[in-house]
Amino acid sequence: AGRIYLAAAGALAFLTVGSGVYQVNSIAFDYAPVYLYTAENMGTLHQASGFFLPVGCEVEEMHYHRPVPEEGLKYDEYTRSGTTMAMRLENSTEATRYLEVPVTGYYGYQVTAEDGGGDKPYIVPHRGAHGDLRIAVPAFYTGSILVSYKGDPLFRAAEWISLLSLGVILDLRLLEEEEGEEEEMSAQKIWELKLWKEKPVCLFTALFFLYMVFCAVMAVRPCQEHLFEGSFSFGAESGPGVTTVYGGICLRPGVYRVELEYSTDTDVAGVCSVSDGTVFAGGLLTNGEHMYVGLDRTGYELWLYEGTEDLQITVNYVGRGSITTGNLRIVETRKLWTMLLAAGAALGAGVYLLLIYRCYNRRFPVSREKKQVFFFVTAICLASSIPYLCGYNITGADLTYHLQRIEGVKDGLLAGQFPVRLEPRWVFDHGYANAIFYCNTFLYFPALLLGFPVVTSYNLYCLALNAATAWISYYCFSRIFRDRSIGILCSALYTLSIFRIYKLLVTSAVGEGTAMTFLPLVLYGMYKIYEEEDGYRRGWVPVTLGMCGLIQSHVLTCEITAGGMILFCLFHLRKTFRRNTFLALVKAAVSTALVCLWFLVPFLDYYLTQDVHIKHVSGRTIQDRGLYPAHLAFHFWKTGSSTPGMGNGMQYSHPVGIG
DSSP: OHHHHHHHHHHHHHHHHHHHHHHHHHHHHHSOEEOOOOGGGGTGGGOSOOTTSBTTOOGGGOOOOOOEEOTTEEEEEEEEETTEEEEEEEEOSSSOEEEEEEEEOOTTEEEEEOSOSSSOOEEOSSOOGGGEEEEEEOTTOEEEEEEEEOOOHHHHHHHHHHHHHHHHHTOGGGGOOOTTOOOOOOHHHHHHTOGGGOHHHHHHHHHHHHHHHHHHHHHHSOOOEEEEOOOEEEOTTTOSEEEEEEEEEEEOSEEEEEEEEEEESSTTSEEEEEEOSSSOTTSEEOOOEEOOTTOSBOOEEEEEOSOEEEEEEEEEEOSSSOEEEEEEEEEEOSHHHHHHHHHHHHHHHHHHHHHHHHHHHHHSOOOHHHHHHHHHHHHHHHHHTGGGSSSSEEOOTTHHHHHHHHHHHHHHHHTTOSSOOSBTTHHHHTOBOHHHHSOOGGGHHHHTOTTSOHHHHHHHHHHHHHHHHHHHHHHHHHHHHTOHHHHHHHHHHHHTOHHHHIIIIISOOHHHHHHHHHHHHHHHHHHHHHHSTTGGGTTHHHHHHHHHHHHTTOHHHHHHHHHHHHHHHHHTHHHHTSHHHHHHHHHHHHHHHHHTHHHHHHHHHHHHHSOBGGGGOOOOOGGGGOOOGGGGGOOSOOOOOBOTTSSOTTTTBOOOSOO
16 A cells, blocks of 8 residues: 555656646747847836835826926036936025925935035925925025935834844854754865865866956956937838938947937837847847937947947837937947856856865765755756746746846946835836835845846846755755655655746746745744754744745735744644744744844835825735636646636636646
8 A cells, every 4th residue: 555655646746747847848938038138128117007106106197307496496417326316406586496306205315405505405295296206495595405315214223133133043053954964065174175286176267267357357448439420300201110320330249338319209209229130140139218208318238249340220210209319329338248257257166166076076975865966956957947048038927027126126226225225217217116015135136147138137047046946945845854855856846836837937926936935944944843852943043034035025925824824823722832832933933023124114114104006906806816626637738828717717727736
């Protein structure tokens, strides 16, 4: 009977893993590719939903504009970087005048008067048109002001508390291996290898050093700047179509910023882009940029991987309104070489690890079992990552939203925010509090990949996410079952689960996909607390790390997990209220709150004190997206496009079963 049960379980596991591999490959070959490189074309500048905008701010009514002063108030010397603006004001009247600045009127902005005597300008609580921030300028005031987003001092206090709490939890003594486990590769053993005497290591180090020096030298060399003069007009008589306004441009490989001066009387009357039929496929990456009334020039980037002598700047006129283009400026950036530096550093680190392993295995032979673990878990990572090994993204319902989030973190960091609270370029450069309501901790990794197109950064993040999921699930399940083979099997079942694949690839729900990486840690911690004799001593640590990962990736998944934990605790009521078990649970809850305080304080502050659209949106009932029992029985799915519960039954259904 035991063998029969074991064979049945093995067959079911094989079907489940096989269905996951099949689904990944099916999606990779059947779903349409998406090529998005320019932030504007992702919707960053006109974010669609506006859930986190204050009530009174409507996305469809917002647009690009400069500060709007009342009569008698003048401004000049206006500059802007992200959410920070500087200008000089002059109020020539004997009454207070008001200035509306083009940022969303969130709580947390401050005005600093750098000169001028008497009363100083200040922010008033009543917002201007379309929710813009409104500044009162006292009578006869003349001076310079700086408007910037600072948040609240309480936010900074919460950040320091979180940082100190995380340092305590990650204390090395809390993460020591269990007593009696085999000794792993240690720094002392690696030092004993004397790698500096190994010829392959020395040779690679020399080559790696030369490569990094070459990239660094190229990165600091003077950047080219190309200026072109000319003018071209589009009107109703022109008719819609693509027109080349500048051609025959010679550029060397690099990443460039394209600034085409223009004026238009109609938003989105045309799209300025770049074309070149002489470079290889994939050698020129850009989406261009729409043209708006409130702007006077474009500002998008292009990635050119092959030198050209026939680059063309084009305008796709839609046939309404008028456009007049002016001078063109193409500026080389250093992003190509920073990208190559980052890629070289990553590749170098991988080669060094292989060299270290080779030398270590020769001196201190690694067991066959550990080699098998590394091989199979790595294979799981690769099998789940096939769709990300392309030069594009897979079509997904939430793809552009998460690409926007990555761009928002990057723009916030470049504007001087840390941590990023407001995405400065969202909603026509007015700024958007997405990061306050939807934590973006894990998106700092792709955002910091400066130089890479956002599609590449996104794919690298998903590769890292799959690797983290496979290894974390292996770590947790191998310790729960005290068997490495079962740990590998559970890692495959979890990483290649149909629902996880559906979330990451079909809907591109990166927040939920990231949260699923941390669920095994919560399960492992609860197992230690409830089932191991002295597990309460350190079982609260994986629970804390897991719950912190959930909160900082997807709050709704955290709420669902917390609800499941409460039910589990109630079901095991007697064990729950054992002194040591209860204290471990309290430790986990308090530690989680302290580590996540830097996010929770601004989140709760804005949600409770600001009247934002999300508070007035009615939620869907569970029946709207419920499954049929038949969904749970399927293993091999077609790559359907129909959301369950939307009236289509099983026809073309998304792969949403358990696998």
